[in-house]
Amino acid sequence: MRPLIRHLYVHIPFCAKVCPYCAFYVHGGSAGLQKRFVAALRKELSVAREKFDLQLETIYFGGGTPSMLNADLFLMIAESLQDFKPGEFTLEANPATVTEAKTAAWKWAGVNRVSLGAQSFDPDYLKLLGRQHTPEDIPETISLLRGAGFANINIDLMFSLPMMKDTTWDRTLAAALACHPQHLSAYALSYEEDTPFFERLQSGEWKTDEEREIRMFNSTLDVLREAGLDAYEISNFAKHGFESVHNLAYWRGEDYLGVGPSACSTIGTQRWKNIEDTEAYICRVDRDECLRTEIEIVTPEIRQRERIMFGLRTREGVDLSLVTEHGNTVCRLIEEGLAQSLGKRLVLTPRGRLVADSIAEQFC
Numbered sequence: 001m002r003p004l005i006r007h008l009y010v011h012i013p014f015c016a017k018v019c020p021y022c023a024f025y026v027h028g029g030s031a032g033l034q035k036r037f038v039a040a041l042r043k044e045l046s047v048a049r050e051k052f053d054l055q056l057e058t059i060y061f062g063g064g065t066p067s068m069l070n071a072d073l074f075l076m077i078a079e080s081l082q083d084f085k086p087g088e089f090t091l092e093a094n095p096a097t098v099t100e101a102k103t104a105a106w107k108w109a110g111v112n113r114v115s116l117g118a119q120s121f122d123p124d125y126l127k128l129l130g131r132q133h134t135p136e137d138i139p140e141t142i143s144l145l146r147g148a149g150f151a152n153i154n155i156d157l158m159f160s161l162p163m164m165k166d167t168t169w170d171r172t173l174a175a176a177l178a179c180h181p182q183h184l185s186a187y188a189l190s191y192e193e194d195t196p197f198f199e200r201l202q203s204g205e206w207k208t209d210e211e212r213e214i215r216m217f218n219s220t221l222d223v224l225r226e227a228g229l230d231a232y233e234i235s236n237f238a239k240h241g242f243e244s245v246h247n248l249a250y251w252r253g254e255d256y257l258g259v260g261p262s263a264c265s266t267i268g269t270q271r272w273k274n275i276e277d278t279e280a281y282i283c284r285v286d287r288d289e290c291l292r293t294e295i296e297i298v299t300p301e302i303r304q305r306e307r308i309m310f311g312l313r314t315r316e317g318v319d320l321s322l323v324t325e326h327g328n329t330v331c332r333l334i335e336e337g338l339a340q341s342l343g344k345r346l347v348l349t350p351r352g353r354l355v356a357d358s359i360a361e362q363f364c
């Protein structure tokens with residue numbers, strides 16, 4: 001029997017310029033390379049149809065910058081997916097690359113959620129982050145998206161940037177809210193190895209500031225709650241009914257298939273990463289060779305640990321039956337006001353969410 005897959009991730013590895021904090025597998029892409037990549041992706045998708053029972057509830061185009069693909073190339077990929085009618089079809093977009101022709105193509109193909117990588121509304125921080133857009137481009141892009149009929153828009157932001165003042169973050173949050181997004185993701189900057197930002201941290205030019213991070217996180221919770229965006233996961237906020245179904249599937253430990261170079265998949269007891277090299281990916285697809293690297297066996301114990309780890313980060317928490325063998329830890333967390341039991345679920349309190357990762361470790 002073919003494994004049933006309800007969630008598909010499509011990795012588009014192209015970015016106009018690589019941001020100095022980014023550790024994803026991304027690179028520039030000439031028109032020729034993009035064409036060859038799209039052909040390979042279509043072939044990978046057609047092979048996936050034979051191997052898996054695809055009953056897609058969500059499709060997520062991430063990257064990279066999916067909005068870099070011109071309308072024709074995007075439609076060629078979308079054609080391979082046209083018989084699916086997912087409830088949620090997300091595409092990540094960069095404000096500098098959205099055009100009317102592209103939004104029309106996305107709409108036509110069934111995209112119904114756009115995630116906009118805004119990151120900041122401050123011109124100096126946008127420059128520091130190496131972004132290609134200006135603060136003004138963000139509301140303009142959102143108007144363009146709304147004009148094309150998109151009613152579910154996420155804005156991605158980053159806080160606790162080097163030397164960032166609280167007032168700068170407050171202004172960015174206010175500017176984002178003025179765009180009336182249905183969903184907002186706010187991530188504290190993380191210094192990823194092998195990035196220019198990491199080197200600047202290592203050299204002592206920049207320092208992390210945990211207190212500032214906590215302050216900004218707390219003010220984010222307050223401001224967004226006030227605006228009707230509820231924290232359904234530590235870094236993710238949504239109006240009622242606009243929570244990301246695709247991301248919830250990851251956090252609930254559901255299976256997913258990833259296609260494209262460097263895309264990860266978890267299906268049954270197997271987890272793997274597609275080869276992280278676009279040329280090699282295209283070549284292997286052409287030759288019908290295996291794309292999988294870093295193959296891991298996901299034992300029931302690993303699955304359970306991940307469910308606890310990710311579940312604790314969410315508003316729905318974890319089923320108490322998953323943590324029965326950790327009775328003492330659960331009682332202590334409740335006594336310390338870091339968690340509460342709501343019905344049959346263990347849910348972290350706002351104070352507990354601040355230290356969610358260290359709490360999760362106590363269940364490992």
Ligand code: SF4
Nearest residue numbers: 015018019022063064
């Ligand atoms: S646009 Fe996004 S994916 Fe591309 S380099 Fe910047 S952060 Fe990374």
